[in-house]
Amino acid sequence: MGNLSIQEKFERELVKGSFLRGDPITGDRYYSREFAQKEWDHVFTRTWQIGGMAYQLEKPGSVITYEIGNESILMTRAEDGKIRAFYNVCPHRGNRLVAEEERCGTKRMVCAYHSWTFSLDGVVRHVRDAEDYPQGSPVGKMKLEEIRCDVLGGLVWFNMDPNARPLRESLGVVADHLDAYQTDKWVRVMWLTGKVDCNWKIIHDNFNEAYHVLSLHRELGTFIDDAYQNTDYDIYETGHNRMRMKGCLPSSSSRVGEVQAPLDAILRQWDLDPAAFNGRVREARAAIQQQKRKLGAERGQWQYEKLSDDQLTDYHHITVFPNISLTMSADGYQVLRPQPHPTDPEQCLFDHWFMVPVIDGVTEVATPLGTRKVEPAPHETFLHGDASLGFVADQDLSVAVAQQRGLHSRGYKDSYLTRQEDRVRRLHEVINDHIEGRR
Ligand code: FES
Ligand SMILES: [Fe+2]
Structure with a gap:
């Protein structure tokens, strides 16, 4: 596998032809405790999860924790320089060992109950x-x-399954996609977690389709082409997938002929005159790609170097099985991650991160929550509705609770899907593969 080019790996991992069995997406999958337990036992404890940013563990003596389901995972960089992950539980009598989410300059971890003391290894x-x-x-x-613990793409990953395949092998070509963006040199400038009254899959299903864009995010149509006829869907054998949506291009569905905001600002940013593209707005995308290629390096945009022309303007939404969505663009990417609630399948914890490349001289960037400083963000946690999780994410969540209620109805039996929503059923079928022992 190591000697294959990214294109060869891509071709090899791509599922060809029909990939869906048609397993029904029944309502109980979103509220049954028994089903949630099966997901925990067969999916979440057997797949690679992101525990934090690699830079949080840059120096020996750094400790971070991350909670998922009933578990807390402890990750450390010890004096020997090695990054390790552990269950965050004291083997004396089971107290949770480290309470904080981040700590640095630590030599020893001391249990609060009877003071058993541990080194960072x-x-x-x-x-x-x-x-x-x-x-x-x-x-x-x-x-x-x-x-199991590993670092890839600037992220710390862990896996509770001792027999799991190595991270890079498990991610397959998705790891190469991240390599192209050189995300190991990006910083998390927004770190939000909201508690939402719906099952984690309600949110993740949403990130597996763009059929809702014209209904919920109509304003995106001025610079993102959501039309399925002009979008590519890559379904990988690994259970991950990618949707490639064209950016700097108005929606083909809305037949926009004029340059509208924010495309006008993007054109100006790259020394192009918006007025010159009225009537031929669909040519703006290629023109911006050319300008980014020509001027990017001198403007310090080193992250364009390994990206293809389409990656310079387009949105590549990667969903990493089971619950991670990465919306890659050349200038910023989001981690959107609904996690199962520890006890209640009708709630979840939704993480929204925004990451940007660190560019010399750039101190502030636009994020889904307005302008922010280019520096590691503190963690902000709240209940859904008390604060914004980002403009577009709020729109997505505006239907989540109503859908959670609807899925309880005796009138709902299975989803009736378009082809552009195939990745929704694919998620449920790969979950079933895990639960039923096929993976
Ligand atoms: S439970 Fe940790 S020292 Fe007793
Ligand atoms: Fe959406």
Whole structure:
């Protein structure tokens, strides 16, 4: 696999022909506790998940934690320079070991209950009354339970399954897509988590289709072509997929002939006259690609270097199975991630991150929540409705709770889908593959 070009890998992993069995998407998948437990046992504890940003663990002595379902995962960079992940639980009597989400300059982690003390490689280094343990002192012997951990694309990933395939192999060509954007040098300038009253799949289904764009996000049609006839859908054997939507191009469905905001500003930003494109607005995309190629490097936009022309203007929405959506563009990308609630399948925790490349001299950037400084953002958490999760995400969520209610109805049996929503059913079928032992 290592010697294949990205194009060869892409071709090889692409599912050819029909890929759907037609498994019904029944309502109970969104509210049944029994089904949620199956997802936890067969999907979430067996797939690679993102625990944080690699730069949070840049220095030895750094510790981060991340909660998913009933688990808290502890990730550290120890003095030996190695990044490791553990279950965040003290092996003495089961207390959660580290309470904070981020910590640096740490030499030892001390359990709050009886003060068992651990080094960052997870080994017990000190306990009180060591001679009183009839089975022998735990010092140097007992360890935190370690799990699989890796760094890719500037992100720290973990996997609770000891038999999981290595991260890069599991991501397949998706890892190469991230490499092209050089996301290891990007920074998270927005870090939001909202608690939403719907199952995690309501939100993730939404990110697996663009059929709703004209209904919920009509204003995007001035610079993103949402029409399925002009969009490419790549379905990979790995269970991940990618939707390639053209940007700097008005929606073919709305038949816009004039340059409208924000396309006018983008043209001006690249030294092009918006008026020159009225009547031939569909030529703006190629012109912007050329200008970005020509002027990008001298303006410090190093991240354009490995991107194809279409990646310079287009939105490549990558969904990483099971619950991660990455909306890649040349100038910023979003991590959109609904996570299962620890106990209630009718709630979820929705993460929205915005990442940008660090460019010399650029101190502020536009984000889904207005202008922000180019620096690591603090974590903002709230209940859905109390604050914005980003303009477009708010629009997506505006139907989530009503859909959660609707799925309880005896009148709902299965979704009746367009072809452009195939990735919705694909998600559910890959979940079934996991639950039923086919993956
Ligand atoms: S539970 Fe951690 S030291 Fe006792
Ligand atoms: Fe949307």
